[in-house]
Amino acid sequence: MADVRGGDLSRLRQLNSLTAIRALRKAGPLTLSALAERAGLSRPSMKEVTDELMRLGWVEEVPPSQGTMGRPARRYRFRADSGHLVGVDIGGHNIRAALSDLDGEILAETRQPVRPDAPLEERLAAIERAVAGCLALSRTTVADVWMISVGTIGVIDVAGRVIYSAAVPAWRDLDLAGELRRMFPWQVLIENDSRLAAMAEARRGVARGARDVVFLHVGRRMGAGLIIGGKVHRGFGAASGEIVMLPEARWFNAPEHLHTCASVPAGTPPEDAAGYTLAAARNGDPVAIEAVERYVEDLAVGTAAMVLILDPQMVVLGGGFSRSADVLLEPLRERLEARCMRMPEMRASTLGDECVVVGAIDYAVNHLDDQLFTTDNGPLPLTR
Structure with a gap:
């Protein structure tokens, strides 16, 4: 163009x-x-x-x-179909990819399982397969894509390097932006997954219109994203929201209460254990209810710290465990009421496991707007 x-x-x-x-x-x-x-x-x-x-x-x-x-x-x-964007969620156990038009309407999605301890080459290959699957499903060519936006676990610096990743050993000190540029002939954006999930919530979810939000990215691991003044907050070194790194917050090991609950039948795959515990608690299993209570108590410690510091309008329970908000949200509310000077509104996300990949697409759309559809930085080509 x-x-x-x-x-x-x-x-x-x-x-x-x-x-x-x-x-x-x-x-x-x-x-x-x-x-x-x-x-x-x-x-x-x-x-x-x-x-x-x-x-x-x-x-x-x-x-x-x-x-x-x-x-x-x-x-x-x-003509939003004049180009396409790719969003990727790089998790510990799954790689999700989505392809959208220039307005962020998602046209295709794929998922590739991957082991947390998989070597680097295997994890990169899973990313490539997930993206290729989206192109195939949507009958889109490589030349039709303008940008790839990636949300990943770990602490990410401003250059797209993974500084630290407890969940994926192969990810530590990795120039992820450089790896992706070698894999794909597109502009590459890298961001922390919890911040992208918060962005999706603010743009498409229950936090639309809210200016100050604590987003709890809860699942088999824990994370948080902060929205301050209507914008996702990255921090000076792009490390905001990493309260899981504080041992006193008790977030790092909190999911173990659900994974190791005695109610989980022997032989249950590790990735299904927490879901089983949450379902059992919903059905009144006292052992599962006790495990959920311990989990929520740990979750409340770090959440209360963020609420007391930010005084947000809203706290959003998001991520994979948001599907069990009926079990988690009310006990979390009770614990925050006991700790916080002012209670924010408590809401459950409707985006679930899709929050990061949707946020990656929204991040690409925002970047496209900044590059092509504003005049703040002087004349720029209206092409990729």
Whole structure:
């Protein structure tokens, strides 16, 4: 695609073109009159801008609905299908991948199991298979993809290197961004998985509109993401939310209460043990209920510390264990009420295990907006 903000258009027309694209992405399809009103332009001026954007391939006319009487007004939409984005969730036991259009609408998803102790080459190969599966399912070529955005376990520095990973030994001190650039011919984004999960919650989930949020990323391991002032907080060294690293918070070993519960039948796969305990507690098993109580007590310690520091509007229980919010949320609320000066709203995520891969897609969409659809950094090519 051509450069909307380059030398082909005057500065004024550049701004008008970007205004039109933003309006169509937010509220399209729109008629020419509605688009002109949103952009503050005359209808003839907007017609010139729209024609140019259609020539460049960013906008197309929407066919009229079947059965429409008379001559319908022409409507236009942003061509979100003019490129694609890939999101990846690199977990300890699974690699999830999703492919979306430029607006973040997910078109295909795949999952590849992987062992936490798998060697580096095996884990990288699982990532490649998951991404290839998305391309195959959506009949998308490598050339159609613009960007890959990855959420991963571990402490990640600003350059995309994994500084520390307790769950995956092969991941420690790994230049993950460099590895992915060798695997894929696309722009690479790397972020901590819990922060991406928080981003997904703020953009698509129960935290939409909330400005200060503690997101509890709970599953077979524990993590947290913070939203401050409506934005995901990374911290000076991109290490915010790592309260699991504080032994006194009791988060690191908290899931063991669920994994090692005596109610879990012998021979249950380790990845299913916690789910069995939570289901048994839901059904009234006293041993399972006691295990859940111990787990929630540990969860409450670190959560209360974050609530007391941030004073958030909302605490969101997310991640794989959010499917058992009916068992976990009320006892967590009771413990926070006993510790916190002011109780935030408590909500359960509806994104479940998909929170990280969805957040990775949203991170790519945001990055695309910053690169292509703003003028803050001067003229940039409206291509990848």
